[in-house]
Amino acid sequence: MSIFSRFKSALSKAVKVLNTDIRDLFKTSGRIVDEEFLDELFAMLVKTDAGVAVAGEVVDEIRKQFRGRVAKQEDVVGLFKTKFKQLMFQSAAPINLAADKPTVIMICGVNGSGKTTTIAKLAKLFISQKKRVVLGAADTFRAAAAEQLAVWAERLGAEIVMGKPESDPASVAHNAISKTIETGADVCIVDTAGRLHTQKNLMMELEKIHRILGKRVPDSPHEVFLIIDATTGQNGINQANIFTEYVKCTGIILSKLDGTAKGGVTIAIKKQLNIPVKFVGLGESADDLEVFDSEKFVDAMFDETV
Numbered sequence: 001m002s003i004f005s006r007f008k009s010a011l012s013k014a015v016k017v018l019n020t021d022i023r024d025l026f027k028t029s030g031r032i033v034d035e036e037f038l039d040e041l042f043a044m045l046v047k048t049d050a051g052v053a054v055a056g057e058v059v060d061e062i063r064k065q066f067r068g069r070v071a072k073q074e075d076v077v078g079l080f081k082t083k084f085k086q087l088m089f090q091s092a093a094p095i096n097l098a099a100d101k102p103t104v105i106m107i108c109g110v111n112g113s114g115k116t117t118t119i120a121k122l123a124k125l126f127i128s129q130k131k132r133v134v135l136g137a138a139d140t141f142r143a144a145a146a147e148q149l150a151v152w153a154e155r156l157g158a159e160i161v162m163g164k165p166e167s168d169p170a171s172v173a174h175n176a177i178s179k180t181i182e183t184g185a186d187v188c189i190v191d192t193a194g195r196l197h198t199q200k201n202l203m204m205e206l207e208k209i210h211r212i213l214g215k216r217v218p219d220s221p222h223e224v225f226l227i228i229d230a231t232t233g234q235n236g237i238n239q240a241n242i243f244t245e246y247v248k249c250t251g252i253i254l255s256k257l258d259g260t261a262k263g264g265v266t267i268a269i270k271k272q273l274n275i276p277v278k279f280v281g282l283g284e285s286a287d288d289l290e291v292f293d294s295e296k297f298v299d300a301m302f303d304e305t306v
């Protein structure tokens with residue numbers, strides 16, 4: 001399946017809602033662009049989770065171009081697409097690989113955001129490129145977290161380094177890198193326990209893991225991926241802001257995009273965080289990861305709306 005088709009099928013809920021809303025907005029074949037229309041348009045955009053700032057920007061543009069005139073659905077949708085593409089644009093941002101192996105990747109995020117599943121997806125991607133992967137189970141906090149990762153490691157053919165329950169996550173991270181170096185593996189991906197952005201001690205622990213990785217392999221971690229659950233909308237963005245105060249996040253992976261009825265969250269992330277969305281999660285299996293392509297994403301979101 002092409003990226004476009006994958007986005008489209010994963011976004012089917014969001015596309016359906018947007019289609020209905022746009023059709024409702026244009027009950028007649030064309031509508032006068034007056035303040036009432038613009039208010040409705042604003043509300044519709046906010047509903048996509050694009051955020052009020054983005055919705056305001058798009059509405060201003062429509063006002064500027066169409067005010068007092070009759071606007072056709074295809075003109076307005078065309079302008080949405082152009083504007084969304086502009087707002088979402090990011091240069092292709094593939095994974096930053098180390099010049100000399102190993103590449104070290106740290107994963108963080110709030111509880112249940114999809115960290116461990118995303119690690120499985122990334123591991124699968126690397127393994128398909130013939131790279132050898134070591135997973136560090138530095139979530140020593142939640143019972144069964146390491147086992148969950150071990151099941152994936154076994155299934156995908158990755159190595160895993162685990163610690164004792166409640167042992168220091170930073171030492172597990174350290175051991176995972178050591179194992180990666182000793183075995184000459186290419187990539188080390190470190191899982192961390194879910195934490196709330198309000199739990200200061202746990203956020204400091206994240207900082208410590210980050211520091212230990214950098215000590216063991218200079219200039220690492222090469223990527224710190226923050227996993228945001230797409231269904232949490234604006235709340236997810238607020239959490240992200242606090243995470244970045246403790247560790248510099250180099251990329252966002254937006255999980256569970258298949259479960260959301262709102263596709264606009266990607267635009268809000270770009271606008272408010274300015275951290276590239278590198279991948280999106282489109283399902284629960286290890287294959288359900290796509291590189292984020294903003295152009296194709298917007299096309300999929302507005303497909304069939306004209």
Ligand SMILES: Nc1nc2c(ncn2[C@@H]2O[C@H](COP(=O)(O)OP(=O)(O)OP(=O)(O)O)[C@@H](O)[C@H]2O)c(=O)[nH]1
Nearest residue numbers: 111112113114115116117194255256281282283284
């Ligand atoms: N539909 C869908 N479900 C997902 C996706 N990513 C993860 N999940 C599901 O979300 C749930 C939580 O995923 P985990 O990977 O365990 O999340 P986590 O962040 O590691 O959770 P904690 O370690 O408890 O903080 C699981 O049921 C996953 O199958 C996705 O892209 N789409």
Ligand SMILES: [Mg+2]
Nearest residue numbers: 115116139145
């Ligand atoms: Mg987990």
